[in-house]
Amino acid sequence: xxxxxxxxxxxxxxxxxxxxxxxxxxxxxxxxxxxxxxxxxxxxxxxxxxxxxxxxxxxxxxxxxxxxxxxxxxxxxxxxxxxxxxxxxxxxxxxxxxxxxxxxxxxxxxxxxxxxxxxxxxxxxxxxxxxxxxxxxxxxxxxxxxxxxxxxxxxxxxxxxxxxxxxxxxxxxxxxxxxxxxxxxxxxxxxxxxxxxxxxxxxxxxxxxxxxxxxxxxxxxxxxxxxxxxxxxxxxxxxxxxxxxxxxxxxxxxxxxxxxxxxxxxxxxxxxxxxxxxxxxxxxxxxxxxxxxxxxxxxxxxxxxxxxxxxxxxxxxxxxxxxxxxxxxxxxxxxxxxxxxxxxxxxxxxxxxxxxxxxxxxxxxxxxxxxxxxxxxxxxxxxxxxxxxxxxxxxxxxxxxxxxxxxxxxxxxxxxxxxxxxxxxxxxxxxxxxxxxxxxxxxxxxxxxxxxxxxxxxxxxxxxxxxxxxxxxxxxxxxxxxxxxxx
Amino acid sequence: xxxxxxxxxxxxxxxxxxxxxxxxxxxxxxxxxxxxxxxxxxxxxxxxxxxxxxxxxxxxxxxxxxxxxxxxxxxxxxxxxxxxxxxxxxxxxxxxxxxxxxxxxxxxxxxxxxxxxxxxxxxxxxxxxxxxxxxxxxxxxxxxxxxxxxxxxxxxxxxxxxxxxxxxxxxxxxxxxxxxxxxx
Numbered sequence: 001x002x003x004x005x006x007x008x009x010x011x012x013x014x015x016x017x018x019x020x021x022x023x024x025x026x027x028x029x030x031x032x033x034x035x036x037x038x039x040x041x042x043x044x045x046x047x048x049x050x051x052x053x054x055x056x057x058x059x060x061x062x063x064x065x066x067x068x069x070x071x072x073x074x075x076x077x078x079x080x081x082x083x084x085x086x087x088x089x090x091x092x093x094x095x096x097x098x099x100x101x102x103x104x105x106x107x108x109x110x111x112x113x114x115x116x117x118x119x120x121x122x123x124x125x126x127x128x129x130x131x132x133x134x135x136x137x138x139x140x141x142x143x144x145x146x147x148x149x150x151x152x153x154x155x156x157x158x159x160x161x162x163x164x165x166x167x168x169x170x171x172x173x174x175x176x177x178x179x180x181x182x183x184x185x186x187x188x189x190x191x192x193x194x195x196x197x198x199x200x201x202x203x204x205x206x207x208x209x210x211x212x213x214x215x216x217x218x219x220x221x222x223x224x225x226x227x228x229x230x231x232x233x234x235x236x237x238x239x240x241x242x243x244x245x246x247x248x249x250x251x252x253x254x255x256x257x258x259x260x261x262x263x264x265x266x267x268x269x270x271x272x273x274x275x276x277x278x279x280x281x282x283x284x285x286x287x288x289x290x291x292x293x294x295x296x297x298x299x300x301x302x303x304x305x306x307x308x309x310x311x312x313x314x315x316x317x318x319x320x321x322x323x324x325x326x327x328x329x330x331x332x333x334x335x336x337x338x339x340x341x342x343x344x345x346x347x348x349x350x351x352x353x354x355x356x357x358x359x360x361x362x363x364x365x366x367x368x369x370x371x372x373x374x375x376x377x378x379x380x381x382x383x384x385x386x387x388x389x390x391x392x393x394x395x396x397x398x399x400x401x402x403x404x405x406x407x408x409x410x411x412x413x414x415x416x417x418x419x420x421x422x423x424x425x426x427x428x429x430x431x432x433x434x435x436x437x438x439x440x441x442x443x444x445x446x447x448x449x450x451x452x453x454x455x456x457x458x459x460x461x462x463x464x465x466x467x468x469x470x471x472x473x474x475x476x477x478x479x480x481x482x483x484x485x486x487x
Numbered sequence: 488x489x490x491x492x493x494x495x496x497x498x499x500x501x502x503x504x505x506x507x508x509x510x511x512x513x514x515x516x517x518x519x520x521x522x523x524x525x526x527x528x529x530x531x532x533x534x535x536x537x538x539x540x541x542x543x544x545x546x547x548x549x550x551x552x553x554x555x556x557x558x559x560x561x562x563x564x565x566x567x568x569x570x571x572x573x574x575x576x577x578x579x580x581x582x583x584x585x586x587x588x589x590x591x592x593x594x595x596x597x598x599x600x601x602x603x604x605x606x607x608x609x610x611x612x613x614x615x616x617x618x619x620x621x622x623x624x625x626x627x628x629x630x631x632x633x634x635x636x637x638x639x640x641x642x643x644x645x646x647x648x649x650x651x652x653x654x655x656x657x658x659x660x661x662x663x664x665x666x667x668x669x670x671x
Binding site (some may be wrong): 107114115116120121161165260353 | 521525624
């Protein structure tokens, strides 16, 4: 038995010390190079002016020592700042949130985490959810022993219970083996800054494109940011040498030992591998935290020592084939067994519960809490309109529990074929009162691609859908998702 | 003189080794106890859920009294069980009665779609999975402990200080072995 689940392994400490020394070395080298350049520059100038002799001791040991001391201090400062609250910072960068216990999917996820905790002998693990339709999962740990497993909303919607359990088992295996601490540290040293800078850079490009006059300072800022960004990215790339791709194989094996279900993990990896994993949304510099790299990289799918050294994830094919042989089956049987979820009609799936006192903006009768694709919304029992919070809506659009009736499909098809409307059609009008704050709601199109008129309250961030409107938007979003995934 | 020192050193080393092995055994035994406590917690949680389940189902299943009574009976057996073997058997019996209950529920679409029933079903599923994981963990730890007790030279010390092997949490029926976890 390779691991005892009670003791969290402290073996990774040497690797963490190695990372620290690596940071010191990076600082030292860059400082030394900078120093020599400045010195060379001034000496060259002095030489031209005074025509003195070239100094014999170009590198003085005393100077090297001072440079080392300064760079050590700088590296220690960088380290200390990066390590502080690293878990919270990464969670914030990934926009991960604690599960909403009013949501059926989130409740099931919380239960699965608790199950895996029991399988690990009573560990404490905190669950988090990223509100993204990407399919991915990650794990974080810190020096105080806090452990986090995060999962994307897309994964919750697409995988069945045993597949989710296998994925959570894989992440728990990283936590037990201590890989996660190493990865969290390595990501917060450079990766996090590079991820933050990417956001700034995106914002600046956006504002630069929208503004009519392009000023020189903006371009200068962009150049500086770009320089720092590429440096951070390069350092992060070098730092990934410390993360072995063997860790992923080991976590797969350990996950199978925990959940005793290699087939479910193989199915999950197969589904994740064929879907969008969050490239563009999840920064690539944080990729090593995830079960599969968010971005498809050729390096990941290669073998040999270069890939071994610089890649953080082993080839998906190799991982799959190991798991498939563990389950005594083959890839074709696996493909056949992956079936889409059974769908039910929306009327069948929404059951009305109690009221919390809000009134329907149309009929002024009480709204009732209801579960819609697992999420909690409010529904009017007389006009069948729905009041949905904006963050809850994002989840509903990712999920695919309901089937669409013929009429919904027809309306959706018609709207999808519509060309852009004349400009005055997009103007916002004010019709209904918000059930929460009683102020006027904005009546506008959901967005320019989904031409469905909704009522939106920007201060309460709730949306009112008349009957069938939400279903039409769901139809459209699913249609676009299908088209994107096919390409 | 040197010989005395060598003998003394030998005795000290032997004593240290003895203490090491003894401490290791105590640790292993405590882990088994802790693992058992975890199973106990989950079993109790499951027994706590049963009355709610019966309460929700009662209104719908007026003509299926027998099934509900069986579930309640199985719960009472489980609450009275002592030791791993008895607990395993009672738990197994409860699993079977629950299975027949859910088979009956399939015939009542109203009950199946009931919000409370769905929540209870999720709760029962997760508790059942937790029990099976806790059982797996308990068996792993017990196996480790039993192996330590039976292998040389630990077995001498185990016999000396009266460490006894622990029972595994096993399931009797062969049919049960093939369905380890509940999935939807």
